[in-house]
Amino acid sequence: MGWLMLAAQEEVAIPKWGIFVNVEGAVSGLFVTVLVGALTYYWIMSARAGRQLPTIRRLPGLDAIDEAVGRATEMGRPVMLANRRDGLGDVETFALWGYLSHVAYLAATYDTRLVNLTGSHLVMAVNQEIVRQAYLEAGRPDAFNTDDIRYFPSSQWPWSSHCAGIIQREQPAAILWVGSWSGEASILPEAGASIGAIQIAACTSTGQLPFFVATCDYVLMSGEVYAASAYLSKEPVMVGTIVAEDHAKLALIIVAVVGSLVEILRPGTQWMTNLLKF
């Protein structure tokens, strides 16, 4: 009997507007996706048509990468780029590859060693190819060393002690911490600070940001982390996607203000919340 009642309840969940699955945010999610997609398409087309794009503000953390690699070159010490948690399908990993290819290109150009640490064997395989390609583009394929692109299983504390050991042994002059991090964020940058390395963090974990802020020279946070590949490439089409993203943020601010005003004027209606949940 209970089974029959459950089956009847399942049948009651009719699709929204006849076609959308009856889950929270299905229609509003599609609307937001189409809106951001249309904005991105518009700005990409504008860039391709040669129209002037709005200027993107400078990101000191990204500008400091060149300075950090240059400093490592002067000191004759390696540059290290580390990421522990992110796997092949994570969007943070795609952001990481933007940093990695840029740093690898600079390292190859300046003839400086690059040590890359990752906690994913899949990511390591891709990292090797990206660094190899960057060395090739810089005209230094002979300088590429596969052993410098390293994998260590991503268990939090073993990985952290491995990473801290490498910092002590190889004494990198510049360290980049990219991606999402957990409690090891309280230890690793401090290990880097103890050897006087210039440190740049691009962290997507909001809870770990204070540790990076306390220990690193530059910290990229929130959306800045993902903007790296577009910002560093300076390609107008890529920059167009950042402009679209900023317009979407502006739309979000308008939604938040309108929602707050409605809630102040007519308390308890939760009009905007219900709209976004639809």
Place this chain on the structure above:
Amino acid sequence: MLRQELPAILTTVVAIVVFLGGILFSLDEMNVLSEIDSWIQLMGNMALFLGGINLCKLHVNNIRKRRQHWIFSVWLLIVFGFFTVLGLAKGSQDPLYKGLYDALIVPVNASMHSIAAFFLCSAAFRAFRVKNLDSILLLVSGAFVMLASVPIGDLISSNIPVISDWLLNIPGSAVARAMSNGMFFASFAATLRIFLGLERRHLS
């Protein structure tokens, strides 16, 4: 064409299927995600060998070239080999395998975690040095939050936990939410770059 265009086209097609599947149909009925998951698992298992080989190659090189601390590489290879053989022979649920893991890894992990407090102290010492208005604000709010976390804070003044709660729940929460929203749109734009084939570094 095969190296760059085909993976980019496949990415776009799969992204559209998964996205529309989430909105228009029940993904459980379609069984698409579980199929994709099994492909990812298969790829992952194949790449695990690559990772293992890379790890062994690196440490064999350390031993061969007698690099600094090469003895730890010997230890790593012994443990790596022992646990691989034991795991393959007895399985990961074997009492010996689990017992060794719990007796070795768990206490070492706990020790590593416990030293975080010392690293935090030295980091806090640098971060709390008063240099400008920002660092004064950081010092004052940090002091309230830290005092509220220990019993003496409440003894000094019952207002300290109230101030700490306000700092965490009102300005702290507002900033965290703003950052989360920024991160959402930025990751969304980054995902679109991948789906549209603009981001191709991984296909190099």
